[in-house]
Amino acid sequence: MKAHTYYHTFNTKKKREYLNITQMVSGELAKSQIKEGFIMVSAMHITASVYINDAESGLIEDIDEWLGRLAPEGIDYRHHRTGEVNGDAHLKNLLMHHQVLVPVTEGRLDLGPWQQIYYAEFDGRRPKKMIIKIIGK
Amino acid sequence: MKAHTYYHTFNTKKKREYLNITQMVSGELAKSQIKEGFIMVSAMHITASVYINDAESGLIEDIDEWLGRLAPEGIDYRHHRTGEVNGDAHLKNLLMHHQVLVPVTEGRLDLGPWQQIYYAEFDGRRPKKMIIKIIGK
Amino acid sequence: MKAHTYYHTFNTKKKREYLNITQMVSGELAKSQIKEGFIMVSAMHITASVYINDAESGLIEDIDEWLGRLAPEGIDYRHHRTGEVNGDAHLKNLLMHHQVLVPVTEGRLDLGPWQQIYYAEFDGRRPKKMIIKIIGK
Numbered sequence: 001m002k003a004h005t006y007y008h009t010f011n012t013k014k015k016r017e018y019l020n021i022t023q024m025v026s027g028e029l030a031k032s033q034i035k036e037g038f039i040m041v042s043a044m045h046i047t048a049s050v051y052i053n054d055a056e057s058g059l060i061e062d063i064d065e066w067l068g069r070l071a072p073e074g075i076d077y078r079h080h081r082t083g084e085v086n087g088d089a090h091l092k093n094l095l096m097h098h099q100v101l102v103p104v105t106e107g108r109l110d111l112g113p114w115q116q117i118y119y120a121e122f123d124g125r126r127p128k129k130m131i132i133k134i135i136g137k
Numbered sequence: 138m139k140a141h142t143y144y145h146t147f148n149t150k151k152k153r154e155y156l157n158i159t160q161m162v163s164g165e166l167a168k169s170q171i172k173e174g175f176i177m178v179s180a181m182h183i184t185a186s187v188y189i190n191d192a193e194s195g196l197i198e199d200i201d202e203w204l205g206r207l208a209p210e211g212i213d214y215r216h217h218r219t220g221e222v223n224g225d226a227h228l229k230n231l232l233m234h235h236q237v238l239v240p241v242t243e244g245r246l247d248l249g250p251w252q253q254i255y256y257a258e259f260d261g262r263r264p265k266k267m268i269i270k271i272i273g274k
Numbered sequence: 275m276k277a278h279t280y281y282h283t284f285n286t287k288k289k290r291e292y293l294n295i296t297q298m299v300s301g302e303l304a305k306s307q308i309k310e311g312f313i314m315v316s317a318m319h320i321t322a323s324v325y326i327n328d329a330e331s332g333l334i335e336d337i338d339e340w341l342g343r344l345a346p347e348g349i350d351y352r353h354h355r356t357g358e359v360n361g362d363a364h365l366k367n368l369l370m371h372h373q374v375l376v377p378v379t380e381g382r383l384d385l386g387p388w389q390q391i392y393y394a395e396f397d398g399r400r401p402k403k404m405i406i407k408i409i410g411k
Contacts, residue, residue, distance in 0.1 A: 001138045001275045001411045003310035005379050036140035037272055038177060040312060040375055044386030046327045052235060053183045058215030059227055066228055070207065070344065078332030090333055091340055097234055097371055098326060101177055103270040105142050112181030112266055129386055133377040135311055135410065136272065137138045138275045173277035174409055175314060189372060190320045195352035196364055203365055207344065234371055238314055240407040242279050249318030249403055273409065274275045 004032030004134040007044075012124030018060045019119045021050075021130075025102065026109050028132045035107045037136015042099035044131055047089035047123035049096035055116040067092050067122075089122035096120055104136055141169030141271040144181075149261030155197045158187075158267075159254045162239065163246050165269045172244045174273015179236035181268055184226035184260035186233035192253040204229050204259075226259035233257060241273055278306030278408040281318075286398030292334045293393045295324075295404075299376065300383050302406045309381045311410015316373035318405055321363035321397035323370035329390040341366045341396075363396035370394060378410055 006028045010019070025041055041050045053059070070091075077087025100117065103110040111117075119130060143165045147156070162178055178187045190196070207228075214224025237254065240247040248254075256267060280302045284293070299315055315324045327333070344365075351361025374391065377384040385391075393404060 001311075003411070005310075005377070005384070036142075037138075038175070038270070038312070040377055042375070042377065044389060046386070046388050051231060053227060053231060054216075056216060056219060058218050059224065062214045062216050062224055063228070063231065066208070071340070077336045079328075079330060079336050081332050082330060087333065087336055090327060091337070094325060094327060094337065094370060096231060099375060101179070101236060101238060101375060103142070103177055103179065103268055105270070110142070110268060110270070112183070114183050115181060131377055131384060133312070133379070133384070137140070173279075174275075175312070175407070188368060190364060190368060191353075193353060193356060195355050196361065199351045199353050199361055200365070200368065203345070233368060238316070238373060238375060240279070240314055240316065240405055242407070247279070247405060247407070249320070251320050252318060274277070 001135060001137060002034050006132045008130050010121060010128045012121045015124055016064060017121045017124055020055055020116055021119050022117045025117050025132055029104060029109060029134060032134045034104055034134050034136040037104045037134060039102040039104055039134045040099060041117060042131050044129040047086050047093055048128055049093050049098050049120040050100050051096050051118050051120060052100050052115050054114050071095055086123040092122040138272060138274060139171050143269040145267045147258060147265045149258045152261055153201060154258045154261055156256045157192055157253050158256050162254050162269055166241060166246060166271060169271045171241055171271050171273040174241045174271060176239040176241055176271045177236060178254060179268050181266040184223050184230055185265055186230050186235050186257040187237050188233050188255050188257060189237050189252050191251050208232055223260040229259045275409060275411060276308050280406040282404050284395060284402045286395045289398055290338060291395045291398055294329055294390055295393050296391045299391050299406055303378060303383060303408060306408045308378055308408050308410040311378045311408060313376040313378055313408045314373060315391060316405050318403040321360050321367055322402055323367050323372050323394040324374050325370050325392050325394060326374050326389050328388050345369055360397040366396045
């Protein structure tokens, strides 16, 4: 069994950003030389997500608006008593989930035709870490 | 380390369907001859989900109604500018997550007594692929 | 490839409880002697979740209130025709997802600085099982 681990640090300009990281993940897979296995891609912070969906700008705006409706900003969350102001970003992380698992088959990301891997930042403008970990043979 | 990969194509009659795939997954596990490891079951499209919950028809209707409330049809999503009309199905995929991981112990699906694996189609009536990938020993 | 499996049974005093299980998971990792791999932590019931977020009591109250808004109690769910009264707990399980995967690097949980693993009970006061399964080398 082989293992390969890579950490990436994002520092987005905007509070919320949606970044296509599919190329980054397939680059790490190439380095690992793993042919069969699983890749885990996971936010290491609790106010960001990793998800798989479409690389379509209109949909990404829809997702952002939808998250704003289900996990709104501007609410007096109890979490804000700590001095933080990012309660909504924690709930967005929970709603979108912080990680995905990608199958590796014959040395490639075994994704469907429209599946793209995204890092979703909900509380950016500061360093935020993500892990890509691959195990297999 | 062993690996086993299986692809299944659904083509549902209805736009939304909830299909119990537990037997299909345990059939693939038997073929793999893997005794200890993980099974990943994942939609390969971005308008369907794989989830684990109860095989109870009333609950499945509750889930469908609930999804219609949190990720409604009939909204003028920006994604529809592309000609698609399935914005709600993308959001339902994100809400329900597109994949599960099932533990394999002593050659069987290590699920609790009521845990059943479901494929949830949100934009059917056309071919949609799913992957079952097992790694272990 | 090594594998290690552990089952834990919760029996919470309250209907809903949020329990930090990070220590339990790292204890099982130590027993497994696995240095590189993945840990799966998964509820084996369909009315509980496992998630990763902050160990901050205000935020946990925010999460509980938020779940009550998106997947409310007191609705006449179709599932209740079976005699059950926990329709909301099934929906909370789906919203929060029932499992996480934790990377293992150099023999430790490879989590970010604030990532803590929680078991979220939505229908307690009875025995509920969870599985911790580790595979790696």
